[in-house]
Amino acid sequence: MDTSYRQFFALQKEPFGADIARKDVMLTKPPTATQERIQYGLRLVAVVLVTGEIGSGKSTTLRYVLGGLHPSEHKVIYVTATSGSILELYRQILGEFGNESTSSSRAVMTKSIKQEILELTLGKKMKVVLVIDEASLLRMEVFAELHTLTQFEQDSKPWLPVILAGQANLLENLKYRTSMPLAARVVARSHLKGGDLETMTAYLKHHLAIAGVTRMLFDDAAITAIHQGSGGLYRKANHLARGALIAAAKTESAMVNAEHVRVAATELL
Template sequence: MTAPGWVGYFGLERTPFGKRIAARDLFARPAHAEAVARINFCVAESALGVVTGDVGAGKTVAARAAVAGLDPTRHQVIYIANPAFGTRGLYVTIVRALGGEPRYQRAELMVQAADLLAAEEAERHRRVVLIVDEAHLLEPAQLEELRLLTNAEMDSASAFAGILLGQPTLNRQLRMGTFAALDQRIVTRYAVRGMDIGESAAYLRHHLALAGRAEPLFADDAIARLHRVSGGLPRALNNAATAALIAAAGDAKHIVDDHCAKKAVAELTRD
């Protein structure tokens, strides 16, 4: 894919704030490292954990970093990007990921999923890691089925590690009385917050360096404005920084100043 003209204008080798970045090159910050550590703990203990945060806070990025560090010969990762497929969809996804052909009858499908999960650990010596993104969209019936799947060996063990990634409403939903049994099975919870201004500045420098630019490109006042409008959320900061770069190139400037940042913010917030 051909890079936009402004990429070469700033001496960059590629677009600096895109999604396609290797897990090893992800920007490391305390919140990210803490989320990865919580996920790794759940994997090691075959436990259930919850990672929440606003849209674009970096929940999925943390999960991707954690998965990248797992030994694929000892772990089977099942990633569900969107759980809006009903209770049957949950079982079907698990069965297919573990190499089975889903049975038609729901009762048989439930047993099939449980058996395949148990066999993966007992026979293949691989731990299943089930990651459910957008978990705040899970229906009450799906949450109950998830609880049932965690029962193993008379409720003394779980046949898989489960990671629920979702918006802050997920925690409030889980703490409703009807989900008490599932809530009690959650061994760790972590909320990924937005970056502070120092982290936002370091984030911009990090991604520019990955794209081949070592010299400063954003003025301090531009960074401050982009940080404010993005709330320190990586995805929003990516969009704001890209818009500011385009504005600077359009004005034939070689440094993104506050004027360019202001133009970018106006463009992004325009109705």
């Protein structure tokens, strides 16, 4: 796609991007509520769940909250889950500690991870936080075993809080009998929903401002169309809004209207 629309609307950069800086995260009610729950989980050294549909803002909210933790006090181990084996997850976690273990034994891997945690917790007086994004992809065997990483000294020392983020089926997976030891450690959960029309209006303005434009470029019908077309979900709203800007620029229309949003929608699945 050509970038002449940016010139047309005097956008200083690609608008509605995924790479928003921490200072540019829009602080609406949901991220704030999620933040409180995560902080509670960190304080109690327990498990916190963050669920929501694709594009509802889970990863962005995590990035915002974790970015606020002081790096000299916290070591955040952030992994994006896959549907692979538990060994793969253990390898990812160890990799975040800078440990490139190639063991194929679960027991050896668990021990190595716990040693890394102990070294930071007792040796360096840091707080380790394990964050697993896309946790809804994890296999059931992982849910059944993950809690063992949090058990130190016969489960008397809480040293590892865990934040699991993913789609709603994460909750279903945690309700299985085999997941119970992990589920029992959950102290708070937060579900991110799509924004309402008012939030979407603020959201569009917010992202235009990030790209350096303070004039509202979307008319009311366009905002409604983006809200409805995206179900209030931000990732889809980004694509609709950007596409609509492109369509509007093509017809040299200073305002984006519902027809431009409709044109943009034909490009998306």
